[in-house]
Amino acid sequence: MSLSQLLGTELPLLQAPMAGVQGSRLAAAVSKAGALGALPCAMLGVERIREEVTAIRAQTAHPFNLNFFCHQPPAExxxxxxxxxxxxxxxxxxxxxxxxxxxxxxSRRPFDAQMLALVGELRPAVVSFHFGLPEADLWQPLRALGIRVLASATTLEEGRWLQQQGVDAVIAQGWEAGGHRGMFLGDDLGTQMGTFALLPQLVHALRVPVIAAGGIADADGVAAAMRLGAAGVQVGTAYLLCPEADTxxxxxxxxxxxxxxxxxxxxxxxxxxxxxxxxxxxxxxxxxxxxxxxxxxxxxxxxxxxxxxxxxxxxxxxxxxxxxxxxxCRETSAAELTWALAQGLGSQEPPCLV
Known part of the structure; x- marks a missing residue:
C-alpha cells in the first residue's frame, strides 16, 4: 500500500504541524490541494480544537492530521x-x-485522556505524535479507533521502537528540521543525524513507510528524498510565508x-x-x-x-x-506551494480540488 493510499490523500506530501504559527487555514488549504494538512493541537484546548476542525471540514472533505505532544509534565x-x-x-x-x-x-499540554476522548469524537483520518507515543492506557484505546498514526523519529533506535509499538508510518526528522526535535529515547544531541543520513537507515531497517522531514524546501529536495526510499515527504518551513499561515x-x-x-x-x-x-x-x-x-x-x-x-x-x-x-519560503498560496513540491514526485498537473 502506498503512503497516499494509507493516508487517503492524492499526494504523498505532508504539511508539518507548526504550533504557534498556523491553524486551520493552512491545514485546510494543504489538504484541499491534495496533500495532508496538519493542525498542531499541543497549544490548544478542547473547544478550540473542535472549532478548528469544524473550520477545516467546512473547507474540504479531504483527510487531515491532528498532531499532539507526548512529553512528561516536569516536576516543580x-x-x-x-x-x-x-x-x-x-x-x-x-x-x-x-x-x-x-x-x-x-503553554503546551501532552496527549491525555481528555484528548483521547476528543479524537474519538472528531475521528480525523490521521493523528501524529511528537516526543514518542502516549502511555499504554491511552495508546491501546487510540489504536482501537482505527485512525492512522504517525510519529517522529530522530534516530534509528527511535524508529525501531515506534514500529514495535505499531505506528502506521514513521517520520524521519533530520537535524535540519525547524521547530522542536522529536527525540524521546535520549537527550544527547550528538545522536542526531541529517535527513539524508537518517532516512536510508530507517528505510532499510523498517517495514512501515518512512516519511522524510527536515531541510526539504523544493521539488528537487522531494525528488532526492524519494530516490533514497522515502514513501513521502513532510515540509514545514517552506509554508511559513504562505498567506494561510499565522506567522x-x-x-x-x-x-x-x-x-x-x-x-x-x-x-x-x-x-x-x-x-x-x-x-x-x-x-x-x-x-x-x-x-x-x-x-x-x-x-x-x-x-x-x-x-x-x-x-x-x-x-x-x-x-x-x-x-x-x-x-x-515564498509568499505564495499553500496550494501553489504544494503543487510546486509535487513536481518532485513527477506530477505534471495539480490534483483535483473537489
Missing part, C-alpha cells in the same frame, strides 16, 4: 526557576518589564532577511531543543543553556519579553522556528 523546581528568572533580569529591565510578569500557566510580522521579516541564513538548535525558549533563526535571546542565553527550566516551563519566562519586544517591532525574544533551508 522553585530554585531552578528562581535562578532562571534572575538570569533574565537584565533583559526584563532592558524592556521595562516586571519580573513578576512571567506566567505560571503551562507573525517579525517572524516573516526574519525569514525574508539575511538573518534566516543562520539557525541553531536552542532550549532557551521552551526548555527543549528546537531549531530557529538565531536572535538576541539565543546569543545571550544559549543557544543551549543547562539552567533553562524544563519543557515547557521555560516558555513562561520568555513570553513577557517577547510581547514587549514584538510591540516595538523587534524579534529579539521571539522563537523564530525555521529549518536550515529557508530557500523555499
Amino acid at each position: 523546581d522553585a530554585a531552578r526557576e528562581a535562578a532562571w528568572r534572575q538570569r533574565l533580569a537584565p533583559d526584563y529591565a532592558r524592556l521595562g518589564v516586571s519580573l513578576d510578569a512571567a506566567s505560571s500557566a503551562t 507573525s510580522a517579525v517572524h516573516r521579516g526574519a525569514l525574508q532577511g539575511a538573518q534566516a541564513a543562520e539557525t541553531a538548535v536552542t532550549n532557551v525558549f521552551t526548555g527543549r531543543p528546537a531549531r530557529g533563526i538565531v536572535n538576541h535571546a539565543m546569543r545571550a542565553w544559549g543557544p543551549i543553556n543547562p539552567d533553562a527550566p524544563a519543557f515547557p516551563l521555560a516558555a513562561q519566562f520568555v513570553a513577557p519579553l517577547r510581547k514587549a519586544a514584538e510591540a516595538q517591532g523587534s524579534s529579539d525574544y521571539s522563537p523564530l522556528w525555521a529549518g536550515q533551508n529557508t530557500s523555499g
Whole structure:
C-alpha cells in the first residue's frame, strides 16, 4: 500500500504541524490541494480544537492530521526557576518589564485522556505524535479507533521502537528540521543525524513507510528524498510565508532577511531543543543553556519579553522556528506551494480540488 493510499490523500506530501504559527487555514488549504494538512493541537484546548476542525471540514472533505505532544509534565523546581528568572533580569529591565510578569500557566499540554476522548469524537483520518507515543492506557484505546498514526523519529533506535509499538508510518526528522526535535529515547544531541543520513537507515531497517522531514524546501529536495526510499515527504518551513499561515510580522521579516541564513538548535525558549533563526535571546542565553527550566516551563519566562519586544517591532525574544533551508519560503498560496513540491514526485498537473 502506498503512503497516499494509507493516508487517503492524492499526494504523498505532508504539511508539518507548526504550533504557534498556523491553524486551520493552512491545514485546510494543504489538504484541499491534495496533500495532508496538519493542525498542531499541543497549544490548544478542547473547544478550540473542535472549532478548528469544524473550520477545516467546512473547507474540504479531504483527510487531515491532528498532531499532539507526548512529553512528561516536569516536576516543580522553585530554585531552578528562581535562578532562571534572575538570569533574565537584565533583559526584563532592558524592556521595562516586571519580573513578576512571567506566567505560571503551562503553554503546551501532552496527549491525555481528555484528548483521547476528543479524537474519538472528531475521528480525523490521521493523528501524529511528537516526543514518542502516549502511555499504554491511552495508546491501546487510540489504536482501537482505527485512525492512522504517525510519529517522529530522530534516530534509528527511535524508529525501531515506534514500529514495535505499531505506528502506521514513521517520520524521519533530520537535524535540519525547524521547530522542536522529536527525540524521546535520549537527550544527547550528538545522536542526531541529517535527513539524508537518517532516512536510508530507517528505510532499510523498517517495514512501515518512512516519511522524510527536515531541510526539504523544493521539488528537487522531494525528488532526492524519494530516490533514497522515502514513501513521502513532510515540509514545514517552506509554508511559513504562505498567506494561510499565522506567522507573525517579525517572524516573516526574519525569514525574508539575511538573518534566516543562520539557525541553531536552542532550549532557551521552551526548555527543549528546537531549531530557529538565531536572535538576541539565543546569543545571550544559549543557544543551549543547562539552567533553562524544563519543557515547557521555560516558555513562561520568555513570553513577557517577547510581547514587549514584538510591540516595538523587534524579534529579539521571539522563537523564530525555521529549518536550515529557508530557500523555499515564498509568499505564495499553500496550494501553489504544494503543487510546486509535487513536481518532485513527477506530477505534471495539480490534483483535483473537489
